[in-house]
Amino acid sequence: MMTNTVKLSDQQVAECHEDGYLIIRNVLSTNEIAEFRQYVQQQIEANAYPLH
DSSP states (O other), X not given: OOOOOOOOOXXXXXXXXXXXXXXXXXXXXXXXXXXXXXXXXXXXHHTOOOOO
């Protein structure tokens, strides 16, 4: 997995403090997203509880 460094602007930092989250578009490659989705799916399956 690649390591990216993103420099946040003062406005982005302020928005994060105000909103409690920050959206950074295009920070992950499609391969990184696919790896993350696969990992999350595996975690869901491994820790899943039956739904009634």
